[in-house]
Amino acid sequence: MSYDIDSISVKSEELQSKMIVILNNMSNYTIIENSERYFYMENLKFIYDEVSRLNDEIHTLLSKNSVFLKNNLLFDHLISIYNEHDEWLKTIETLTYSLDKKITFSRLKKLSLHMLKIDGEYYYEDFPNLHYMKKYMINDDISFILINNHTSQHDKVDFIDISILRTLFLLYKNSIFRVRNKHIFKYLSLNDSENITKKQQDFISSRLKKLENIEIIVDNRILNKVYKEKFIYFLKLDENDILILKKPVIFELSKKYNRCENLDANAVLCPISMTTTGLITKEYLVYKMLLRGNKFNRLYFDDIYSELNIHTFQKKKKIRDIIIKILEYWKNINIIKKFRIHTENNHYIYIDYQLLSVERFLFRNNQQNNFLWV
Numbered sequence: 001m002s003y004d005i006d007s008i009s010v011k012s013e014e015l016q017s018k019m020i021v022i023l024n025n026m027s028n029y030t031i032i033e034n035s036e037r038y039f040y041m042e043n044l045k046f047i048y049d050e051v052s053r054l055n056d057e058i059h060t061l062l063s064k065n066s067v068f069l070k071n072n073l074l075f076d077h078l079i080s081i082y083n084e085h086d087e088w089l090k091t092i093e094t095l096t097y098s099l100d101k102k103i104t105f106s107r108l109k110k111l112s113l114h115m116l117k118i119d120g121e122y123y124y125e126d127f128p129n130l131h132y133m134k135k136y137m138i139n140d141d142i143s144f145i146l147i148n149n150h151t152s153q154h155d156k157v158d159f160i161d162i163s164i165l166r167t168l169f170l171l172y173k174n175s176i177f178r179v180r181n182k183h184i185f186k187y188l189s190l191n192d193s194e195n196i197t198k199k200q201q202d203f204i205s206s207r208l209k210k211l212e213n214i215e216i217i218v219d220n221r222i223l224n225k226v227y228k229e230k231f232i233y234f235l236k237l238d239e240n241d242i243l244i245l246k247k248p249v250i251f252e253l254s255k256k257y258n259r260c261e262n263l264d265a266n267a268v269l270c271p272i273s274m275t276t277t278g279l280i281t282k283e284y285l286v287y288k289m290l291l292r293g294n295k296f297n298r299l300y301f302d303d304i305y306s307e308l309n310i311h312t313f314q315k316k317k318k319i320r321d322i323i324i325k326i327l328e329y330w331k332n333i334n335i336i337k338k339f340r341i342h343t344e345n346n347h348y349i350y351i352d353y354q355l356l357s358v359e360r361f362l363f364r365n366n367q368q369n370n371f372l373w374v
Contacts, residue, residue: 004061005074008054012081013225015047015054019088022047023233023245026095027212041096048092051085058082080222083256091246094177116162116254116261130157132214139257141221144250146231150213157214159283160276163188164207168232169251172244181205181240189274201240203276208234208242216249261291267335270326277315281322284308289353290335297355301348320348327353 022043058078130136130146132155137143146157167188171179181204182196188204214231233245254260268286272278284307288299301320310316330336339353 004057005078008057008078008081009224011050011054012085013227015050016088016227018043018047019091020227020229024230026235026245027230027233044092044096048089048096051088051092055082055085055089058085076222077224084223087252087256094172094175095245097177116166116251116259129159130162132156138253138259142253142257143219144253145217145219146214147217148214157211159280161207161211163279163283164204164211165232165248165251168234168244169248169255172247176244178237178241178243181208181242184208189279205240208232218249218253263290266333267330270329272322272325277318278322280308281319282326285323285326289355298350298352300350316348323351327351 022040026040058081062075062078126134126136132146132148135143135145148155164184167184171177171184171187181201184204185196185200211232212230212234215228216231217226217228219226229249231250232248235243235245237243251260263286267290268282270282272282284304289297301316304319304323305311305316308319310319324341327336327339331339334356337354337356339351341351342349
């Protein structure tokens with residue numbers, strides 16, 4: 001019996017390695033020619049059939065051997081492998097669909113959104129950033145390390161990077177695979193305007209290039225394995241168009257292991273200019289004020305400046321103006337009951353605020369909403 005389980009685990013790891021090789025190779029192309037497309041489709045079909053066969057084997061083991069039902073560790077291990085295989089099958093189906101002459105541009109739609117939880121001992125220590133060569137926990141059994149050989153180790157994954165990953169995750173999840181940089185910026189900023197500048201598109205392009213060079217090492221104790229893959233997988237079609245090949249793994253794992261929070265998008269449709277500073281400030285306040293869950297709280301301006309790396313007088317004033325606009329908006333839509341900005345000698349010290357009803361904007365226990373921020 002143990003031989004069957006060991007055989008499944010070994011075969012599963014072999015197939016995952018083959019999938020990662022295919023994704024790595026595909027993401028290195030600019031255009032996939034017909035012969036290459038056929039080659040990848042054949043290899044994906046082989047992996048699909050093998051993964052399906054393994055899942056059939058797991059199903060047979062669980063249904064015909066009651067010993068697994070009495071052994072929680074073995075049962076959980078097999079179920080985890082089965083569920084992981086299910087995700088692979090969906091990924092392969094999507095890749096095959098995209099390769100089989102069905103790649104088309106999709107119009108931007110209002111879709112679901114996702115935001116990482118950063119409470120407790122998991123991400124909060126380095127909030128609002130993730131650093132390279134440092135171990136982070138998804139939960140007690142799943143951890144990851146980010147590595148990047150193409151940049152200084154003093155660099156980091158910041159709010160904007162995480163927001164772009166979230167956007168790619170949700171576009172992919174909602175079957176929008178081929179997108180332009182302007183679509184990514186529009187969805188990232190929740191901005192329906194057609195007036196997306198070249199500078200904004202180039203900004204997305206540079207961030208995608210940065211993220212593409214990051215690798216993630218995942219330590220999965222549930223499956224008893226460690227593996228490495230790219231932070232994101234996409235095929236660059238031309239200067240402004242990409243084909244998303246796979247859901248970003250950090251959001252895939254966080255969603256799977258309940259490390260995401262659901263938030264009604266009305267809470268973030270703030271009437272602010274969608275500059276980089278505006279995006280970062282909005283994300284920061286959502287994490288700091290709404291997802292903390294504390295009804296009464298205080299936020300110090302010096303902490304805000306420090307955590308957002310703001311040093312000049314002009315930028316500090318700009319941040320304060322954006323914060324006040326967001327707080328006024330939240331007050332008008334009944335998220336915040338009241339807030340007060342405390343100053344001394346024309347120096348901004350802190351914000352006191354009282355949340356009115358955050359639970360109305362959080363969706364838990366499988367509550368559904370057609371436009372969510374997680």
